[in-house]
Amino acid sequence: MTVQSKMLDRDLSTPSLISPQVPPKEVKLEEPVKLGIMASGSGTNFEAVARSIREGQLNAKIQVLIYNNPNAKVRSRAEGWEVPAVLLNHREYKSREEFDRSVVEVLQRHQVDWVVMAGWMRVATRVLLDAFPNKVINIHPSLLPSFRGVRAVEQALKAKVKITGCTVHIVSLEVDSGPILVQAAVPILEDDTPETLHDRVQVQEHIILPQAIALAVRG
Amino acid sequence: MTVQSKMLDRDLSTPSLISPQVPPKEVKLEEPVKLGIMASGSGTNFEAVARSIREGQLNAKIQVLIYNNPNAKVRSRAEGWEVPAVLLNHREYKSREEFDRSVVEVLQRHQVDWVVMAGWMRVATRVLLDAFPNKVINIHPSLLPSFRGVRAVEQALKAKVKITGCTVHIVSLEVDSGPILVQAAVPILEDDTPETLHDRVQVQEHIILPQAIALAVRG
Numbered sequence: 200m201t202v203q204s205k206m207l208d209r210d211l212s213t214p215s216l217i218s219p220q221v222p223p224k225e226v227k228l229e230e231p232v233k234l235g236i237m238a239s240g241s242g243t244n245f246e247a248v249a250r251s252i253r254e255g256q257l258n259a260k261i262q263v264l265i266y267n268n269p270n271a272k273v274r275s276r277a278e279g280w281e282v283p284a285v286l287l288n289h290r291e292y293k294s295r296e297e298f299d300r301s302v303v304e305v306l307q308r309h310q311v312d313w314v315v316m317a318g319w320m321r322v323a324t325r326v327l328l329d330a331f332p333n334k335v336i337n338i339h340p341s342l343l344p345s346f347r348g349v350r351a352v353e354q355a356l357k358a359k360v361k362i363t364g365c366t367v368h369i370v371s372l373e374v375d376s377g378p379i380l381v382q383a384a385v386p387i388l389e390d391d392t393p394e395t396l397h398d399r400v401q402v403q404e405h406i407i408l409p410q411a412i413a414l415a416v417r418g
Numbered sequence: 419m420t421v422q423s424k425m426l427d428r429d430l431s432t433p434s435l436i437s438p439q440v441p442p443k444e445v446k447l448e449e450p451v452k453l454g455i456m457a458s459g460s461g462t463n464f465e466a467v468a469r470s471i472r473e474g475q476l477n478a479k480i481q482v483l484i485y486n487n488p489n490a491k492v493r494s495r496a497e498g499w500e501v502p503a504v505l506l507n508h509r510e511y512k513s514r515e516e517f518d519r520s521v522v523e524v525l526q527r528h529q530v531d532w533v534v535m536a537g538w539m540r541v542a543t544r545v546l547l548d549a550f551p552n553k554v555i556n557i558h559p560s561l562l563p564s565f566r567g568v569r570a571v572e573q574a575l576k577a578k579v580k581i582t583g584c585t586v587h588i589v590s591l592e593v594d595s596g597p598i599l600v601q602a603a604v605p606i607l608e609d610d611t612p613e614t615l616h617d618r619v620q621v622q623e624h625i626i627l628p629q630a631i632a633l634a635v636r637g
Contacts, residue, residue: 215589216435216581216603216605217433217605218580218581218606219580219605219607219608223556264553289437340604342561342564342579342581343577343579344564344565344577345561345563345564358563358596359597360561360562360563360600360601361437361438361598361599361601362435362561362583362601362602363602364581364603366580378578379578379579379580380580381580382579382580383580383581384435384561384583384603386436386437386438386582387437388438389438401586418425
């Protein structure tokens with residue numbers, strides 16, 4: 200753990216609201232679920248999942264990280280957690296489908312059960328979803344169905360809503376749709392910038408992503 | 419106060435989140451703002467505003483209640499609070515505009531400054547909005563921009579979101595749009611029915627509607 204997220208340690212506590220979870224079923228000793236994580240950026244959500252596993256809140260093992268930007272900070276995080284990191288640069292592929300065929304190949308080679316898009320800025324194709332039916336999870340920085348698509352935090356600020364948040368959901372072919380697992384509501388403050396709001400939404404993402412993975416895996 | 423709302427007294431407390439308010443400006447003795455309230459149903463939001471005024475949280479006076487259904491329970495609430503109640507039955511008008519002309523006539527006759535749609539199931543026309551520019555307030559049972567239109571609570575349940583809520587906003591010509599004043603987030607529980615969820619959303623409506631009126635009036 201050489202890389203620590205400033206984000207994860209900073210105090211960004213404002214009142215927030217997390218949707219109630221289904222009560223856990225009876226505890227039984229289970230094999231850890233094998234996760235493949237896909238990320239495009241700094242990887243704070245990767246870090247949150249890794250920490251949650253270490254702290255025993257999520258019975259899982261991260262088999263592999265796939266990242267698509269050669270300079271993504273998430274790569275060094277993976278190294279810190281001793282997780283194999285595989286670069287698949289989408290610019291080197293002719294189509295989304297061809298790219299996803301490589302993604303699936305890497306995930307299957309690492310014997311992944313569940314796929315987690317943790318800030319993965321690529322749209323999932325049928326190739327990926329058919330290989331992992333109902334087993335691809337995504338996190339989106341809005342209270343869906345509001346503000347689908349890119350720059351959701353900016354969309355919320357522009358719309359001048361007073362509450363936004365984040366959503367973890369099972370991925371379907373339609374972008375930012377599919378069954379919702381967990382949501383968290385975050386108030387927008389009078390003086391919020393995209394950066395300050397993004398930071399507070401991320402704090403909630405780090406809480407609900409591991410919760411949602413545990414919920415999804417339990418069925 | 420012969421009529422008391424069961425709703426307002428029942429314990430429906432679940433965790434919820436209300437968007438932060440602009441801090442109140444320095445207190446000065448002001449004339450109470452003159453409100454006209456329009457309601458179509460049971461009138462629990464009317465009741466919440468009336469109580470808020472009585473308890474000194476909102477410096478206002480309800481000049482008149484307009485209701486559009488002859489059997490609306492809100493009528494007897496108005497009597498309990500000694501507020502004049504005027505029935506305008508929309509079925510007796512040829513167009514929305516003609517109906518709103520009568521609405522405006524009643525509001526102006528009662529010297530209303532601000533108009534509050536508190537469960538008013540009619541779409542506002544230009545006739546009303548031109549007579550009270552940026553001074554018509556509406557409450558809607560969702561976290562806008564999600565779930566505009568009728569049966570918003572049912573829409574949220576059907577979409578299987580985990581968090582919904584309510585929104586108070588300034589009315590514009592587009593339905594359930596216009597600048598947002600206050601929002602409250604409400605978790606959806608595993609066993610919620612439209613009725614139980616509606617009840618919990620209403621609890622939050624009763625809190626944020628008076629807050630939003632105070633906020634709007636302050637400018």
